Amino acid sequence: MSEAIAEIPPRVPSSGVPVAAPVPDSGLKALTKKELAADHPTWCPGCGDFSVLALYFKLIEKRKLQHDNFVSIAGIGCSSRFPYFVQAHGVHYIHGRALPFATGISLSRPDLHVFVFGGDGDAFSIGGNHFTHTARKNVKLTYVVMDNWVYGLTKKQTSPTSPLGFKSKTDQWGAVDYPINPLKQAIAAGATFVARTTSTNPNHVLAMMEAAMDHDGFSFIECLSECVEFYEGAFDAANPRKGGMFMEIPKNHDTTDEVNAYQLAGADFPGYFGIFYNVNKPTKNAKEADINKAAMEKVKGLKDWQILQKNFDRLR
Numbered sequence: 349m350s351e352a353i354a355e356i357p358p359r360v361p362s363s364g365v366p367v368a369a370p371v372p373d374s375g376l377k378a379l380t381k382k383e384l385a386a387d388h389p390t391w392c393p394g395c396g397d398f399s400v401l402a403l404y405f406k407l408i409e410k411r412k413l414q415h416d417n418f419v420s421i422a423g424i425g426c427s428s429r430f431p432y433f434v435q436a437h438g439v440h441y442i443h444g445r446a447l448p449f450a451t452g453i454s455l456s457r458p459d460l461h462v463f464v465f466g467g468d469g470d471a472f473s474i475g476g477n478h479f480t481h482t483a484r485k486n487v488k489l490t491y492v493v494m495d496n497w498v499y500g501l502t503k504k505q506t507s508p509t510s511p512l513g514f515k516s517k518t519d520q521w522g523a524v525d526y527p528i529n530p531l532k533q534a535i536a537a538g539a540t541f542v543a544r545t546t547s548t549n550p551n552h553v554l555a556m557m558e559a560a561m562d563h564d565g566f567s568f569i570e571c572l573s574e575c576v577e578f579y580e581g582a583f584d585a586a587n588p589r590k591g592g593m594f595m596e597i598p599k600n601h602d603t604t605d606e607v608n609a610y611q612l613a614g615a616d617f618p619g620y621f622g623i624f625y626n627v628n629k630p631t632k633n634a635k636e637a638d639i640n641k642a643a644m645e646k647v648k649g650l651k652d653w654q655i656l657q658k659n660f661d662r663l664r
């Protein structure tokens with residue numbers, strides 16, 4: 349006879365809404381980079397995305413996440429191949445549609461840390477609509493956009509973040525369309541955590557990821573990540589090792605000041621790095637949990653078939 353598997357109760361804080369949290373004393377040993385590393389990443393040697401992957405492993409290890417605590421979701425693109433290279437639960441989903449898919453996971457499994465990875469095309473072209481709506485709904489998840497200012501996977505087309513004059517297969521005489529500013533876009537859309545980092549500064553990437561995962565709401569990180577194949581040197585001006593400048597957000601910046609965050613986000617490239625905006629606002633997760641709780645209260649004590657019967661009776 350098979351032994352019954354003990355049910356693991358969800359982590360429910362006093363607010364009554366289960367939230368994702370590190371599991372410090374699970375009794376299980378922390379997952380290691382060796383256990384998490386899957387397959388051989390198929391990125392070009394030198395691609396900035398390697399650094400983001402390595403730091404994600406570090407984050408999982410440092411925060412002692414177990415397989416049943418987190419999930420990695422992505423759309424389509426070089427950067428979106430991310431979940432393939434993580435030996436854990438994850439989905440390589442449809443181009444531009446990672447966020448709605450991840451929203452479903454976040455709402456139905458609020459005990460998980462939901463991480464979403466993707467590129468500038470995935471996030472701001474085909475997925476631009478979803479970016480706006482996931483931000484305004486304040487869904488609890490962390491979205492890391494590996495911004496290389498180009499479509500890498502499809503071999504050099506202009507992306508929404510490509511600067512004016514960028515020569516690509518779709519703009520042979522140089523890009524004429526004004527690029528979007530991901531930080532301004534996120535703040536204006538209603539994201540409650542907005543940060544910027546660069547894959548050439550590993551400690552900073554890790555710090556931003558940690559802060560983002562601790563945020564109770566939609567946390568967005570723009571991570572500059574060089575495409576060495578189709579936009580070499582794009583971020584040299586932000587890399588002190590290449591003669592550039594890595595400027596952190598002024599220490600006295602009030603991260604709850606939306607107007608100031610917006611102004612800092614508008615600085616000319618290489619701009620600032622760090623947390624621009626960080627406010628607490630009820631999440632969609634918490635609001636829906638409240639609605640569910642109230643609905644369940646009304647049918648307390650009834651069996652499932654009785655609840656169904658009640659609904660059918662109402663439809664008569």
Ligand SMILES: Cc1ncc(C[n+]2csc(CCOP(=O)(O)OP(=O)(O)O)c2C)c(N)n1
Binds near residue numbers: 427
């Ligand atoms: C519906 C749909 N349209 C277009 C494509 C082709 N396509 C695949 S990836 C991509 C752009 C990827 O660019 P980005 O998101 O910046 O990722 P990167 O490769 O630069 O990391 C495009 C246009 C697709 N796969 N699906």
Ligand code: SF4
Binds near residue numbers: 501
């Ligand atoms: S094409 Fe560019 S973004 Fe894609 S793996 Fe190569 S270097 Fe990275």
Ligand SMILES: [Mg+2]
Binds near residue numbers: 425
């Ligand atoms: Mg790109």
